[in-house]
Amino acid sequence: MAKSITQEFVKGLWEEIPPFRLVLGLCPTLAVTKTIQDGIGMGVATTFVLVCSNVLVSAMRNIIPSKVRIAAFIIIIATFVTVVELLMQAFTYPLFLSLGIFIPLIVVNCIVLGRAEAFASKNAVMHSLADGMGIGTGFTLALAALGAVREVFGSGTFWGMPVFGPSFHPFSFMIQAPGAFVCLGLMLCIMNLVGKK
Amino acid sequence: MGDYIILAISCILVNNILLAQYLGNCPFLGTSKKMETAVGMAMAVVFVLVLAGVFTWLTEAFILKPFKMEYLRTVSFILVIASLVQFVEMFLKKSIPALYAGLGIFLPLITTNCAVMGVCLINIKEEYTFMQALVASFAYAAGFGLALILFAGVRERILLARVPKPLQDTSIGLVTAGMLSLAFFAFKGMV
Numbered sequence: 001m002a003k004s005i006t007q008e009f010v011k012g013l014w015e016e017i018p019p020f021r022l023v024l025g026l027c028p029t030l031a032v033t034k035t036i037q038d039g040i041g042m043g044v045a046t047t048f049v050l051v052c053s054n055v056l057v058s059a060m061r062n063i064i065p066s067k068v069r070i071a072a073f074i075i076i077i078a079t080f081v082t083v084v085e086l087l088m089q090a091f092t093y094p095l096f097l098s099l100g101i102f103i104p105l106i107v108v109n110c111i112v113l114g115r116a117e118a119f120a121s122k123n124a125v126m127h128s129l130a131d132g133m134g135i136g137t138g139f140t141l142a143l144a145a146l147g148a149v150r151e152v153f154g155s156g157t158f159w160g161m162p163v164f165g166p167s168f169h170p171f172s173f174m175i176q177a178p179g180a181f182v183c184l185g186l187m188l189c190i191m192n193l194v195g196k197k
Numbered sequence: 198m199g200d201y202i203i204l205a206i207s208c209i210l211v212n213n214i215l216l217a218q219y220l221g222n223c224p225f226l227g228t229s230k231k232m233e234t235a236v237g238m239a240m241a242v243v244f245v246l247v248l249a250g251v252f253t254w255l256t257e258a259f260i261l262k263p264f265k266m267e268y269l270r271t272v273s274f275i276l277v278i279a280s281l282v283q284f285v286e287m288f289l290k291k292s293i294p295a296l297y298a299g300l301g302i303f304l305p306l307i308t309t310n311c312a313v314m315g316v317c318l319i320n321i322k323e324e325y326t327f328m329q330a331l332v333a334s335f336a337y338a339a340g341f342g343l344a345l346i347l348f349a350g351v352r353e354r355i356l357l358a359r360v361p362k363p364l365q366d367t368s369i370g371l372v373t374a375g376m377l378s379l380a381f382f383a384f385k386g387m388v
Contacts, residue, residue, distance in 0.1 A: 023367050024223060027311045031219035071279055074308070078272040086268065101318050104271040108311040110223050177217050178379040185364075185371030192363035 005130045012134025017142060018111050019184075020191045025111040028102050029143060030180040036159055039147025041095045043140025045084050045103065047133070050112050052080045054132035057120040064121075073116045074107070081106045111139065150174045150183055201332045208336035211387055214312050215344040216378040218319075221312025225345060226370050228303070235349035239342030241303040243335070245285060246313050249278050250334025253317040254327060274317055279308045312341055348377055 003011075016022055019029045025046075032042040053076050057064075064072045085103050088096040096103065106112065115135055120128040151157055154174030156164050173179045214220050221242075228238040253274050261267050286304045289297040307313055316337045320330040351373055360369050 023226065026222035026226065027219050027315075030222060070308075074275055074279055075272065078275050082268065082271050085271065101315060101322065104274075104318060105220075105311050105315060107271055107275050108309045108314045110309055113309055176382065177219060178375045178382055180219065181371050181375030181378055185368050185373075185375060188368040188371060189364045192365075192368065 003127075005126055008127050008130040009134040009137075012131065012136070012138040013141070014138070014195070016135065017138035018135060019139070019142060020188055022111070022114070024114055025109045025139065026184075027105065028109060029146065030177075030184060032099055032102055033143055033147040033150055033180065034154070034175045035151045035157075036144055036147040037095070038098055039143035040140060041092070042099055042102065043136070043143040045088065045099075046106055046109060046112070046139055047136025048084055049077060049080045049106050050115060050136045050139075051129060051132035052083075053077045053112060053116055054120040054128040055125055056080075057116045058123060058125045058128035061121050069121065070113075070117070073113060073121075077112050077116065078107050111135065146184060146187060149187070150179065154179065201328070204329060204332055205336040205339075206387075208333050209340040209343065210381065210384040213340045213344055213381050213384075214316065214337045215341055216374070216381045217385075218315070220315035221310050221341060222374075224303075224306065224310055224312075225348065225374070226367060229345060229349040229352050229370070232346070232349045232353060234303075235345050237300055238303045238306075239345050241300045241307055242310065242312065242341050243338040244300075245278075245282060245304070245307045246316060246338035246341070247331070247334050248285065249281055249313050249317055250320055250330055251327075252277050252281060254320055254325075254330040257321050258327075270318075270321070274314060275308075278313055278317070282308045312337070344377065344381070348374060351377065 012018075019025050028042050028046070033039045053073070056076050057073055060072075060076075081104060084106070085096075088099075088103060115131060119131050123131070148158065151159075152163055153171045155172075156162055156168045156170045174183060208214075212218055215222065215225050224238055224242075228234045256273055256277055257270070261270060261273065266273075282304060286297075289300070289304075316334055319337075320333060323329075323333075325333055352370060355369060355373065364372070
């Protein structure tokens with residue numbers, strides 16, 4: 001039974017929120033969440049690609065032969081990633097520099113290809129749009145949350161502004177690679193604790 | 198020669214692709230539950246990454262640069278990698294069926310492994326020469342295999358331990374990866 005468009009949107013915010021419920025797209029999650037700005041920037045870029053590719057894949061789902069569908073999806077995604085890359089280079093240059101190699105790597109983000117294959121290739125355009133928006137927003141929220149935790153404890157700031165007094169010594173473990181893994185693992189644990197019956 | 202050895206060590210240990218550069222983490226968590234799958238994935242990555250590193254370097258040097266089409270890098274690299282994976286799959290199926298059976302389902306998954314694409318982009322970003330790109334691709338792939346196999350060993354032991362319910366599976370996996378990453382962190386500043 002087909003769900004309503006609102007339901008498709010809402011499910012991405014909690015029920016299927018990546019990268020917690022769907023364990024996909026871990027690399028950008030770990031790499032760009034040193035600060036909350038980077039996390040949100042990456043989330044918005046991924047959302048844009050996700051929404052556009054979902055809509056296009058869904059609109060073309062009856063034209064693309066099923067044998068070459070993965071290749072076709074990847075080309076569609078790569079096109080939008082190039083668009084995002086050029087736009088970010090033009091308008092948000094500092095963000096473009098701090099995300100670096102992870103912008104072109106949205107192409108190989110499993111969330112985007114996963115949604116194209118699992119959802120957009122089987123559903124109508126409006127539903128795919130809602131699905132892309134929902135999953136994208138969920139991903140952005142997750143990145144922002146992780147970025148906030150890591151920034152507050154790792155550098156003692158929130159959105160670039162200091163939160164603790166001058167006596168605070170930053171817990172620099174959090175902004176390094178090991179901290180990223182441990183922090184995500186513990187957040188997943190909290191999600192399980194809260195969300196599961 | 199010494200330069201290449203230093204480059205290799207820095208790519209395998211210091212800048213380990215999984216634990217220091219955060220690339221290729223989905224297969225890292227996905228295929229590390231059993232030692233066999235981890236070994237299969239590691240072999241497949243070594244195989245494809247070396248080829249992909251070489252071919253994308255050639256694409257950049259002989260097609261994109263001379264025609265000033267660097268903005269098409271993302272699209273062309275993913276095409277090169279996807280067709281390479283397809284080609285390797287067909288070639289192995291025909292000529293080395295034993296290896297093909299061993300690598301099995303891991304080959305097609307490699308197309309969306311960000312470690313492969315990531316290393317290709319790093320090679321270009323660091324402006325490596327052809328030989329450096331070749332060594333770096335191999336060393337990154339070896340580092341991937343090393344970390345994946347170590348992690349699979351640890352994870353097999355965790356199966357025997359009593360883990361609190363909310364921490365089970367991926368969650369404890371990530372915390373363990375953090376510890377492993379901390380161990381690799383000790384190599385920082387070595388090269």
